[in-house]
Amino acid sequence: MTFFTVVARGLIRRPVRTGLTVLGISVGIAAVVALVGISRGFSKSWETGMKARGTDIVVSNMGSSIIPKPFSTSIIDRIAHLPHIAATCGILVDLTSVENAQMIMVSARQWGGFSWNNLKLISGRMPRDAEEPAVLLGRTAADVLKKKVGDTIEIETGELSVVGIVDGDAWVENGSIILALPVLQKITGNAGKINAVDIRVTPSTSAGEVQLLCEQIDKLVPEARAVVASENITDSEVYRMAQAMSWGTSLLAVLVGVLGVMNTMLMTVFERTQEICVLLALGWQRHRIIRMVLWESATLGLLGGLAGALIGAVGVKILGMTPSLRGLLEPDLSVRLLAVSVAIAVGVGVVSGLYPAWRSSRLVPSRALQN
Amino acid sequence: MSNHLSDPASALETAPTGQSQYLFEAIGITKRFEDGQVQALRMINLRVMPGEFVAITGPSGCGKTTLLQMLGALDRPTKGSLLYRGNSIPDLRDPSRYRALEIGFIFQAFHLLPTFTVLENVQIPMFESHLSASERKARAAALLKSVGLSNRLNHFPAKLSGGERQRVAIARSLANSPSVLLADEPTGNLDSENAHHILELINRLHHEQKMTLVLVTHDMDIAQRASRIIHMKDGRIVADHQTGGARE
Numbered sequence: 351m352t353f354f355t356v357v358a359r360g361l362i363r364r365p366v367r368t369g370l371t372v373l374g375i376s377v378g379i380a381a382v383v384a385l386v387g388i389s390r391g392f393s394k395s396w397e398t399g400m401k402a403r404g405t406d407i408v409v410s411n412m413g414s415s416i417i418p419k420p421f422s423t424s425i426i427d428r429i430a431h432l433p434h435i436a437a438t439c440g441i442l443v444d445l446t447s448v449e450n451a452q453m454i455m456v457s458a459r460q461w462g463g464f465s466w467n468n469l470k471l472i473s474g475r476m477p478r479d480a481e482e483p484a485v486l487l488g489r490t491a492a493d494v495l496k497k498k499v500g501d502t503i504e505i506e507t508g509e510l511s512v513v514g515i516v517d518g519d520a521w522v523e524n525g526s527i528i529l530a531l532p533v534l535q536k537i538t539g540n541a542g543k544i545n546a547v548d549i550r551v552t553p554s555t556s557a558g559e560v561q562l563l564c565e566q567i568d569k570l571v572p573e574a575r576a577v578v579a580s581e582n583i584t585d586s587e588v589y590r591m592a593q594a595m596s597w598g599t600s601l602l603a604v605l606v607g608v609l610g611v612m613n614t615m616l617m618t619v620f621e622r623t624q625e626i627c628v629l630l631a632l633g634w635q636r637h638r639i640i641r642m643v644l645w646e647s648a649t650l651g652l653l654g655g656l657a658g659a660l661i662g663a664v665g666v667k668i669l670g671m672t673p674s675l676r677g678l679l680e681p682d683l684s685v686r687l688l689a690v691s692v693a694i695a696v697g698v699g700v701v702s703g704l705y706p707a708w709r710s711s712r713l714v715p716s717r718a719l720q721n
Numbered sequence: 722m723s724n725h726l727s728d729p730a731s732a733l734e735t736a737p738t739g740q741s742q743y744l745f746e747a748i749g750i751t752k753r754f755e756d757g758q759v760q761a762l763r764m765i766n767l768r769v770m771p772g773e774f775v776a777i778t779g780p781s782g783c784g785k786t787t788l789l790q791m792l793g794a795l796d797r798p799t800k801g802s803l804l805y806r807g808n809s810i811p812d813l814r815d816p817s818r819y820r821a822l823e824i825g826f827i828f829q830a831f832h833l834l835p836t837f838t839v840l841e842n843v844q845i846p847m848f849e850s851h852l853s854a855s856e857r858k859a860r861a862a863a864l865l866k867s868v869g870l871s872n873r874l875n876h877f878p879a880k881l882s883g884g885e886r887q888r889v890a891i892a893r894s895l896a897n898s899p900s901v902l903l904a905d906e907p908t909g910n911l912d913s914e915n916a917h918h919i920l921e922l923i924n925r926l927h928h929e930q931k932m933t934l935v936l937v938t939h940d941m942d943i944a945q946r947a948s949r950i951i952h953m954k955d956g957r958i959v960a961d962h963q964t965g966g967a968r969e
């Protein structure tokens with residue numbers, strides 16, 4: 351028998367209570383994994399999408415909505431002359447329901463713009479010209495919509511034909527419907543409007559120069575904001591709110607976990623008062639009693655953390671496979687996030703054990719002799 | 722028997738022991754409980770020699786358990802001085818160590834830990850020793866053999882009879898080869914036959930291992946087995962006499 355046998359016996363003596371406490375923590379940790387994983391995954395895949403497209407700066411007006419507000423195409427002419435700009439591409443992007451997909455990204459791109467270049471045809475062909483009523487489907491989007499080359503697709507009021515399936519080298523690209531700018535402008539009644547400009551800078555432009563360029567653009571185009579592409583999504587109010595909410599919810603879940611473990615550990619200390627006094631009478635040091643309680647609560651945290659990380663990861667994967675969310679959700683379930691979550695759970699365990707451990711250490715051995 | 726686990730003095734506060742010839746020496750100890758209403762011990766003077774078998778008797782509430790708690794460093798006197806081998810018990814730097822290595826406790830209610838097997842219960846006090854896990858286990862098994870419970874090692878206390886439980890508790894009290902056994906009504910919860918066996922066992926240990934034995938009982942028959950009987954009443958010692966040697 352080792353000290354850890356003692357710890358294990360303490361947990362096993364009330365298996366149901368131990369199980370429920372572990373479950374309580376695991377729900378909180380699952381929430382942390384899921385919410386943080388989703389929001390981080392969202393920004394990460396956005397970043398890879400921008401990289402795949404070769405976009406360095408995005409000019410848009412995210413405001414407080416998910417979709418940036420439209421502005422006039424003429425913005426491009428106002429900024430094109432600035433130094434370090436290698437190329438621009440006007441974009442009209444929408445997040446909308448298309449047929450059986452409740453939310454899918456529709457990305458219209460200026461015909462001939464560089465944002466087409468990363469798309470590799472898997473099957474079919476590219477649209478013939480800027481006016482052809484045709485779309486390309488990212489491979490995930492094709493999967494979700496259950497479309498193949500030759501099918502037609504209804505977007506808003508327009509009926510368009512699927513002419514190609516493409517791989518865009520990034521998860522956001524593959525989840526999108528891609529079409530020529532004039533086509534979408536027409537069917538959505540947005541003639542002459544875009545809501546983003548992708549900018550590629552000349553090679554060897556330093557990060558400082560990119561920053562400076564953003565500031566210059568902001569001066570020229572007060573109705574939108576220029577943001578380094580990788581930060582574009584995290585810059586949006588919606589994203590930041592979602593992030594704050596996911597951390598807030600996680601924090602709440604963790605707090606509930608702390609209270610649950612503390613309650614359990616207090617109960618176990620109270621119901622073992624007599625036994626703890628006997629341990630003291632038999633010569634156990636107080637620090638050994640404290641360690642016993644802390645190890646028990648830390649173990650509760652560890653088990654809850656492991657279970658929670660598993661539940662969170664599996665849950666998010668299942669969520670990502672539901673038809674309505676497929677192609678929209680690619681959570682970041684990195685080893686690091688999972689490890690941090692488990693560490694948080696162990697921390698929850700230790701912190702929750704502090705007060706019960708202190709209580710247990712205040713017991714006096716003489717009570718052991720009072721029958 | 723000398724303590725094979727550590728030098729007994731190491732558990733004590735002051736290194737040069739008082740070189741006292743007494744194992745315990747109580748001088749005018751008084752114990753008042755917090756509220757101050759109850760005075761459990763009043764001016765107790767007592768000297769116990771190493772190897773003695775002392776029985777403490779007296780009516781309920783006279784302070785027997787309280788006195789035992791003082792001797793075992795489970796509680797401290799309100800006033801007076803209480804020495805173990807010349808060292809002040811209330812001033813011990815490490816009372817836990819004293820309890821673990823010098824003292825073996827036997828309780829009326831056994832106080833075995835219900836979630837541990839018999840073999841594990843006996844190992845509990847050994848966490849405070851230097852023994853390795855395998856040494857602890859071997860020693861516990863040997864102690865249980867000496868109390869006749871070799872066939873019960875992996876049973877939980879709930880599965881044992883009262884007499885068997887007390888034998889486990891006795892094996893546990895011997896875990897770290899203490900110098901003193903403090904027993905508080907060890908047969909109080911047992912029928913007369915089991916009580917007899919337990920007393921025989923305690924007697925045997927006292928003789929074989931030359932342990933000092935302080936046993937609280939209100940049963941005069943049991944007290945007669947001791948080499949010395951102390952009568953208490955209202956927190957005072959009212960009689961203290963040798964019985965002319967303990968019976969084998």
Ligand SMILES: Nc1ncnc2c1ncn2[C@@H]1O[C@H](COP(=O)(O)OP(=O)(O)OP(=O)(O)O)[C@@H](O)[C@H]1O
Nearest residue numbers: 754755759760761780781782783784785786787788
């Ligand atoms: N923790 C305590 N707080 C207050 N009073 C106490 C406490 N412990 C004991 N007493 C009181 O001290 C007195 C002596 O108690 P003690 O337990 O020593 O008696 P005892 O001789 O062991 O009695 P019994 O034979 O019934 O076990 C009693 O009046 C008891 O009520």
Ligand SMILES: [Mg+2]
Nearest residue numbers: 785786787905
């Ligand atoms: Mg008593």
